[in-house]
Amino acid sequence: xxxxxxxxxxxxxxxxxxxxxxxxxxxxxxxxxxxxxxxxxxxxxxxxxxxxxxxxxxxxxxxxxxxxxxxxxxxxxxxxxxxxxxxxxxxxxxxxxxxxxxxxxxxxxxxxxxxxxxxxxxxxxxxxxxxxxxxxxxxxxxxxxxxxxxxxxxxxxxxxxxxxxxxxxxxxx
Amino acid sequence: xxxxxxxxxxxxxxxxxxxxxxxxxxxxxxxxxxxxxxxxxxxxxxxxxxxxxxxxxxxxxxxxxxxxxxxxxxxxxxxxxxxxxxxxxxxxxxxxxxxxxxxxxxxxxxxxxxxxxxxxxxxxxxxxxxxxxxxxxxxxxxxxxxxxxxxxxxxxxxxxxxxxxxxxxxxxxxxxxxxxxxxxxxxxxxxxxxxxxxxxxxxxxxxxxxxxxxxxxxxxxxxxxxxxxxxxxxxxxxxxxxxxxxxxxxxxxxxxxxxxxxxxxxxxxxxxxxxxxxxxxxxxxxxxxxxxxxxxxxxxxxxxxxxxxxxxxxxxxxxxxxxxxxxxxxxxxxxxxxxxxxxxxxxxxxxxxxxxxxxxxxxxxxxxxxxxxxxxxxxxxxxxxxxxxxxxxxxxxxxxxxxxxxxxxxxxxxxxxx
Numbered sequence: 001x002x003x004x005x006x007x008x009x010x011x012x013x014x015x016x017x018x019x020x021x022x023x024x025x026x027x028x029x030x031x032x033x034x035x036x037x038x039x040x041x042x043x044x045x046x047x048x049x050x051x052x053x054x055x056x057x058x059x060x061x062x063x064x065x066x067x068x069x070x071x072x073x074x075x076x077x078x079x080x081x082x083x084x085x086x087x088x089x090x091x092x093x094x095x096x097x098x099x100x101x102x103x104x105x106x107x108x109x110x111x112x113x114x115x116x117x118x119x120x121x122x123x124x125x126x127x128x129x130x131x132x133x134x135x136x137x138x139x140x141x142x143x144x145x146x147x148x149x150x151x152x153x154x155x156x157x158x159x160x161x162x163x164x165x166x167x168x169x170x171x172x173x
Numbered sequence: 174x175x176x177x178x179x180x181x182x183x184x185x186x187x188x189x190x191x192x193x194x195x196x197x198x199x200x201x202x203x204x205x206x207x208x209x210x211x212x213x214x215x216x217x218x219x220x221x222x223x224x225x226x227x228x229x230x231x232x233x234x235x236x237x238x239x240x241x242x243x244x245x246x247x248x249x250x251x252x253x254x255x256x257x258x259x260x261x262x263x264x265x266x267x268x269x270x271x272x273x274x275x276x277x278x279x280x281x282x283x284x285x286x287x288x289x290x291x292x293x294x295x296x297x298x299x300x301x302x303x304x305x306x307x308x309x310x311x312x313x314x315x316x317x318x319x320x321x322x323x324x325x326x327x328x329x330x331x332x333x334x335x336x337x338x339x340x341x342x343x344x345x346x347x348x349x350x351x352x353x354x355x356x357x358x359x360x361x362x363x364x365x366x367x368x369x370x371x372x373x374x375x376x377x378x379x380x381x382x383x384x385x386x387x388x389x390x391x392x393x394x395x396x397x398x399x400x401x402x403x404x405x406x407x408x409x410x411x412x413x414x415x416x417x418x419x420x421x422x423x424x425x426x427x428x429x430x431x432x433x434x435x436x437x438x439x440x441x442x443x444x445x446x447x448x449x450x451x452x453x454x455x456x457x458x459x460x461x462x463x464x465x466x467x468x469x470x471x472x473x474x475x476x477x478x479x480x481x482x483x484x485x486x487x488x489x490x491x492x493x494x495x496x497x498x499x500x501x502x503x504x505x506x507x508x509x510x511x512x513x514x515x516x517x518x519x520x521x522x523x524x525x526x527x528x529x530x531x532x533x534x535x536x537x538x539x540x541x542x543x544x545x546x547x548x549x550x551x552x553x554x555x556x557x558x559x560x561x562x563x564x565x566x567x568x569x570x571x572x573x574x575x576x577x578x579x580x581x582x583x584x585x586x587x588x589x590x591x
Contacts, residue, residue: 079383095443146323
């Protein structure tokens with residue numbers, strides 16, 4: 001039985017055969033962020049994959065990972081492509097460096113997790129909040145429930161973290 | 174520029190100068206072709222065969238690429254009466270052109286066939302919108318797309334923008350510098366009678382156009398058009414007696430990837446693109462460097478993609494791409510013009526084919542501008558690059574094409590005039 005959900009009017013579907021994604025989203029549905037940790041070299045990886053990109057091991061276990069980090073890059077979408085997002089522009093898509101494993105195994109690597117900027121209840125952030133976020137903003141993970149068994153990891157401004165004085169924003173507002 | 178005197182041109186390892194592009198052809202570039210991709214493909218392939226001075230019987234290999242949006246090779250071959258000894262239809266978009274030229278060289282070298290035509294036929298405006306609207310945005314989101322499209326992260330502009338923004342952050346690249354790419358390519362298109370968008374625009378026009386997704390304004394983005402394009406590859410020996418001076422292939426890098434091609438943003442710096450790796454294959458195999466190149470065809474799906482590749486292939490220092498594309502170098506009349514046809518930003522969108530076609534014509538010293546045609550059928554180029562004028566690069570000897578799939582994957586090719 002595949003899991004299906006309607007999220008903002010978009011059809012999402014998780015197939016039984018897709019073992020890695022089934023496991024990833026099982027934890028997300030419980031509002032808990034887990035990643036694969038390689039049984040061989042112990043490195044975490046994102047997004048879910050079928051082997052370890054550093055040692056080729058096909059064996060991994062799912063471990064809880066703290067959903068905290070800083071914005072590495074972003075785009076602010078004003079012209080939505082998908083009909084589902086047209087009512088929500090401008091919306092932010094964030095690429096977030098997790099604090100966990102940042103700079104490993106090489107200085108240029110990090111677990112960079114994609115998500116939208118949302119409010120703490122998982123709704124896409126309104127324009128006045130979108131305007132405040134840029135490269136360097138500290139964020140924490142929250143979840144948007146798409147339907148039974150399917151939730152998406154998302155990012156909210158981390159109110160408990162020390163924020164940069166002025167996160168880097170595209171110069172033309 | 175002339176080749177360095179000490180260049181070894183005999184290396185069998187790289188097949189340097191042993192293969193040539195001998196024919197190029199295209200349909201008109203339109204928004205609304207009113208015909209199938211089969212009809213478009215047939216039209217372009219026929220034009221390329223006629224351009225080379227060949228007949229259907231001379232072509233026995235066919236390659237194409239597509240994304241589930243086109244017609245397979247055997248239909249085009251069948252329509253034109255071409256009997257094939259080899260064909261392959263490959264999945265892919267940008268960066269396929271140069272890679273497929275390399276494959277064509279390989280299969281001819283292996284004795285599998287003698288002359289290969291490569292085509293790309295697409296109704297990128299009226300059928301399957303390249304930007305991701307229409308059918309593409311209506312499809313259900315499954316599997317690995319749950320980590321991308323579910324976030325409204327789907328179109329090329331949306332998915333590439335992390336790299337574009339980070340380049341501005343890392344190096345201080347400005348919107349106006351990058352907008353100069355569009356202004357420049359529009360000036361080139363104004364001298365290209367077949368370009369879809371011939372109107373010259375300014376940097377200010379680009380910056381005043383609406384934001385699509387930051388840092389992209391509408392005019393930072395390429396057009397969506399309906400068209401087909403074709404290129405014919407054969408051995409340099411067979412090419413000798415054909416209609417045009419040969420465009421000899423010096424070297425190819427095909428679909429070179431950054432680490433983690435599944436999700437390349439995991440490995441930084443994300444403001445660096447695949448050209449950083451491809452150049453290590455391209456320049457040594459070509460026996461030339463960026464300084465020897467007279468004209469470039471850096472893929473301009475967006476203003477940023479042209480800039481990033483010119484930088485990472487070494488046409489300027491890392492981080493100075495913004496300056497390179499805005500200081501006059503890439504203009505017709507500048508030191509090294511880029512996309513003299515107007516490129517994907519202005520001429521039409523072909524997934525890279527048209528930029529190779531343009532450079533072949535540049536190397537023949539016979540681009541199809543509005544200069545008068547002499548009794549020998551060749552244009553008398555004026556080298557006056559005013560609006561509606563010439564777009565031939567003077568004394569053009571060496572070209573480089575830099576093909577883009579995404580920040581993590583690219584292809585490239587160096588050619589020289591016979």
